[in-house]
Amino acid sequence: xxxxxxxxxxxxxxxxxxxxxxxxxxxxxxxxxxxxxxxxxxxxxxxxxxxxxxxxxxxxxxxxxxxxxxxxxxxxxxxxxxxxxxxxxxxxxxxxxxxxxxxxxxxxxxxxxxxxxxxxxxxxxxxxxxxxxxxxxxxxxxxxxxxxxxxxxxxxxxxxxxxxxxxxxxxxxxxxxxxxxxxxxxxxxxxxxxxxxxxxxxxxxxxxxxxxxxxxxxxxxxxxxxxxxxxxxxxxxxxxxxxxxxxxxxxxxxxxxxxxxxxxxxxxxxxxxxxxxxxxxxxxxxxxxxxxxxxxxxxxxxxxxxxxxxxxxxxxxxxxxxxxxxxxxxxxxxxxxxxxxxxxxxxxxxxxxxxxxxxxxxxxxxxxxxxxxxxxxxxxxxxxxxxxxxxxxxxxxx
Numbered sequence: 001x002x003x004x005x006x007x008x009x010x011x012x013x014x015x016x017x018x019x020x021x022x023x024x025x026x027x028x029x030x031x032x033x034x035x036x037x038x039x040x041x042x043x044x045x046x047x048x049x050x051x052x053x054x055x056x057x058x059x060x061x062x063x064x065x066x067x068x069x070x071x072x073x074x075x076x077x078x079x080x081x082x083x084x085x086x087x088x089x090x091x092x093x094x095x096x097x098x099x100x101x102x103x104x105x106x107x108x109x110x111x112x113x114x115x116x117x118x119x120x121x122x123x124x125x126x127x128x129x130x131x132x133x134x135x136x137x138x139x140x141x142x143x144x145x146x147x148x149x150x151x152x153x154x155x156x157x158x159x160x161x162x163x164x165x166x167x168x169x170x171x172x173x174x175x176x177x178x179x180x181x182x183x184x185x186x187x188x189x190x191x192x193x194x195x196x197x198x199x200x201x202x203x204x205x206x207x208x209x210x211x212x213x214x215x216x217x218x219x220x221x222x223x224x225x226x227x228x229x230x231x232x233x234x235x236x237x238x239x240x241x242x243x244x245x246x247x248x249x250x251x252x253x254x255x256x257x258x259x260x261x262x263x264x265x266x267x268x269x270x271x272x273x274x275x276x277x278x279x280x281x282x283x284x285x286x287x288x289x290x291x292x293x294x295x296x297x298x299x300x301x302x303x304x305x306x307x308x309x310x311x312x313x314x315x316x317x318x319x320x321x322x323x324x325x326x327x328x329x330x331x332x333x334x335x336x337x338x339x340x341x342x343x344x345x346x347x348x349x350x351x352x353x354x355x356x357x358x359x360x361x362x363x364x365x366x367x368x369x370x371x372x373x374x375x376x377x378x379x380x381x382x383x384x385x386x387x388x389x390x391x392x393x394x395x396x397x398x
Contacts, residue, residue: 015345016080016345016375016376016377017080018079018080018081018310018311018313018314018375019031019080019081019313019314022313022314022315027184028181028182028183028184028206029082029181029182030082030083030084030109030181030182030183030184031076031081031082031083031183031184031185031313032076032081032082032083032084032183032184032185032186032187032309032313033083033084033085033086033180033181033183033185033186033187033202033207034069034072034073034076034083034084034085034086034186034187034188035069035085035086035087035112035180035198036068036069036072036087036189037068037069037087037088037122037139038066038067038068038069038070038085038087038088038089038098038102038121038122039066039067039068039070039121039122039123039124039137039139040064040066040067040094040097040098040121040122040123040124041064041065041066041067041068041123041124041126041298041338041339041340042062042063042064042123042124042125042126043062043063043064043065043125043126043127043128043298043340044059044061044062044125044126044127044128045059045060045061045062045063045128046059046060046061047059047060047127047128047129048129049129049130050127050129050130050134051127059127063340064097065101065338065339065340066097066098066101066102066339067124067299067338067339068122068124069085069087070085070087070098070102070338070339071298071299071302071303071338071339071342072187072302072305072306073085073102073106073108073339074102074106074108074339074342075299075302075303075305075306075307075328075332075339075342076306076309076310077106077107077108078106078342078343078344078345079306079307079310079328079344079345080310080345081306081309081310081313082109083107083108083109084108084109084111084112084181084183085102085108085109085110085112085113086112086113086180087110087113088113088114088115088116088119089113089114089115089116089121090115090116090119090120090121090122091115091116091117091118091119091120092120092121094120094121094123095115095120095121098121099113099115106339112180112181119140120139120140121139122137122138122139122140123137123138123139124136124137125137126298128298133298179198179201180198180201180202180205180207182205182206182207183202183205183207184207184208184313185207185208185209185210185233185309185312185313186198186199186202186203186207186208186209186210187209187210187211187212187305187309188209188210188211188228188232189211189212189213189214190211190212190213190226190227190228190229190232191214192216192218192220192222192225192226193218193225193227194227195227195228196228199228199231200228200231202231203231208233208234208312208313209228209231209232209233209234210232210233210234210236210305210308210309210312211228211229211232211234211235211236212235212236212237212301212305213226213235213237213241213245215241216241216244221244221245221247222245223245223246223261229261229262232262232263233262233263233264234262234263234264234265234266234308234312235258235261235262235264235265235266236266236267236268236304236305236308237258237267237268238267238268238269238270238301239251239254239267239268239269239270242254242255242258242265242267245258246258251267251269251275252267252275252284252286254267255267255275255276255277255284256277256284258277259277259278259279260279262279263278263279263280264276264277264278264279264312265277265279266308266322268301268304269289270289271289272288272289273286273287273288273289273322273326274286274287274289274304274322274325274326275322276318276321276322278318283318284318285317285318285319285322286322287319287322287323287326287368288326289326289330290326290327290330292330292331292333292334293334298338298341299332299338299339299341299342300329300332300333301329302338302342303325303328303329303331303332303341303342303343304325304326304328304329305325306325306328306342307321307324307325307326307327307328307329308321308322308324308325310324311324311325316371317371319368320371323368323369323371324371324372327348327351327369328342328343328348331343331347331348331351345375345376345377348372348376349376349377352369352372352376355369
């Protein structure tokens with residue numbers, strides 16, 4: 001079996017519901033809604049160095065998995081959250097593979113997604129070496145899923161009959177979804193100068209909006225240009241982004257400045273961990289990162305957000321949410337790939353069982369994760385875990 005294709009693909013939550021005891025009959029079926037572009041990720045591993053111009057390099061391992069927004073959706077589903085994804089899928093074998101892996105392999109609800117005839121799947125090839133990765137991508141802009149107010153998109157998978165009766169077919173020129181499902185939370189990626197109607201609609205419908213941000217290519221770094229920030233419950237930039245947006249020279253000061261604009265500001269500090277400020281209570285929390293040997297950071301930010309959303313919906317204390325998010329991200333970078341590396345509860349339980357056996361373990365560090373005791377099963381499978389996932393090409397796995 002390929003090195004990078006040796007994990008993932010188990011039952012999404014391994015039987016653990018982080019919201020157990022909090023669910024009520026009137027609650028929405030969907031815990032988290034998100035939307036974006038699904039890529040097919042092909043990951044080459046076992047490279048000793050970067051490819052040299054004019055030469056051929058052979059990798060010792062290779063894996064494939066859905067990428068892009070699928071990294072976040074997979075991380076959420078593996079933590080036991082009922083996840084709904086609205087995305088366009090290519091009308092090709094890659095699209096069919098990604099749809100099947102997400103819907104059947106991870107248990108993600110794709111009822112608001114659709115397949116676009118004649119549109120091929122975006123592809124990213126990632127080469128992991130020396131703890132970093134280099135990526136090459138190709139694709140055309142994804143036609144958005146189309147939703148008419150008051151209706152929902154019901155079709156789209158490979159072999160599907162297509163949209164529900166009476167629904168209009170997808171049109172690449174139509175606006176983005178304006179009727180997301182009722183959900184406890186939604187995850188958005190903010191774009192300077194551009195708002196998404198579905199974000200405001202989701203917020204009005206009771207969803208708590210968690211948002212991240214990418215690099216501002218305009219160089220303006222203007223918070224007022226983040227149109228949908230006003231709808232956000234939590235904003236999770238990295239340290240550099242936070243300092244640029246707040247004109248501060250300290251990520252912790254940046255978090256406090258952001259807390260004047262959003263109820264909850266979370267600033268990731270890379271190898272130093274994360275810092276958060278709750279504007280409602282004035283409380284702040286900082287949790288250091290777990291030291292690990294990082295093989296591939298692809299998708300680690302998505303896994304961090306998924307862990308933080310899980311803890312927030314479960315009403316954990318702020319410091320526990322940061323610790324859990326950092327733990328899940330640390331577990332993910334020890335494996336290759338984006339969605340391939342997202343941990344599930346089995347892996348978290350195995351880590352917790354193993355880390356307590358170290359004779360020189362810092363008691364204070366162990367107490368930081370003691371909240372896991374009431375969440376995890378009494379026994380766990382041995383560490384490290386390897387969970388099989390098929391790579392493209394095997395129709396009948398052994």
